[in-house]
Amino acid sequence: MTTGLFITFEGGDGSGKSTQLSLLVDWLEREGHSVLTTREPGGTELGDELREIVLHSKGHITPKSEALIYAADRAHHVATKVRPAIERGDIVVQDRYLDSSVAYQGVGRELGADEIRRISLWATDDLLPDLTVLLDLEESLGRERLDTSRTRFDRLEAEERDFHARVRSAYLALAEAEPIRFLVLDATRSVDSLAEEIRSRVSSLLS
Ligand code: TYD
Numbered sequence: 288m289t290t291g292l293f294i295t296f297e298g299g300d301g302s303g304k305s306t307q308l309s310l311l312v313d314w315l316e317r318e319g320h321s322v323l324t325t326r327e328p329g330g331t332e333l334g335d336e337l338r339e340i341v342l343h344s345k346g347h348i349t350p351k352s353e354a355l356i357y358a359a360d361r362a363h364h365v366a367t368k369v370r371p372a373i374e375r376g377d378i379v380v381q382d383r384y385l386d387s388s389v390a391y392q393g394v395g396r397e398l399g400a401d402e403i404r405r406i407s408l409w410a411t412d413d414l415l416p417d418l419t420v421l422l423d424l425e426e427s428l429g430r431e432r433l434d435t436s437r438t439r440f441d442r443l444e445a446e447e448r449d450f451h452a453r454v455r456s457a458y459l460a461l462a463e464a465e466p467i468r469f470l471v472l473d474a475t476r477s478v479d480s481l482a483e484e485i486r487s488r489v490s491s492l493l494s
Pocket residue numbers: 299300301304305327328342357382383384385387388389391392441443444
């Protein structure tokens with residue numbers, strides 16, 4: 288059976304993930320690879336509905352309920368899109384995955400990192416990425432970047448500074464615990480130099 292590759296991008300809000308993700312996808316496609324570009328929350332029809340609820344619901348959503356909505360989105364997304372693509376031999380490049388849940392719900396919302404990781408692994412039948420690119424950025428810098436480019440914040444972006452500081456340290460702790468899976472990059476570096484380092488790591492996985 289052929290298997291593809293599963294690459295995820297993680298980082299705080301405003302870390303430049305989306306820019307780096309699309310540069311990587313452009314390069315992979317130019318190299319002739321079949322790529323599925325996707326994201327969480329979202330990525331499927333059900334996912335888009337869940338995304339709207341979890342990010343923009345006007346009413347209160349309890350932390351556990353929030354965690355389970357992300358997990359429901361992930362379960363459906365992996366089963367219907369991500370795993371089939373990997374099994375076809377595609378390269379899946381995804382904006383956010385289970386590390387987001389561990390960082391935002393597990394640590395940001397203080398639900399417990401281990402608990403949230405277990406829920407995500409149950410939801411996905413234990414699918415872990417081959418590579419996770421973490422764009423690390425001090426939370427106040429991320430906020431400044433958002434301030435200049437956005438007019439409205441989603442429910443998570445609207446959280447206070449302490450929340451985002453917890454998210455950032457949670458990501459760094461995750462990367463330290465799994466140094467082979469994670470590539471941690473300083474998001475203040477230039478777009479080109481970040482893109483080059485990401486390409487070089489992905490190349491080594493492809494050879
Ligand atoms: P999105 O608009 O995709 O933001 P970004 O461009 O920063 O990726 O919004 C996703 C938001 O959802 C983001 O604030 C992080 C949050 N999130 C979680 O809290 N838990 C999760 O499991 C996922 C996937 C995202």
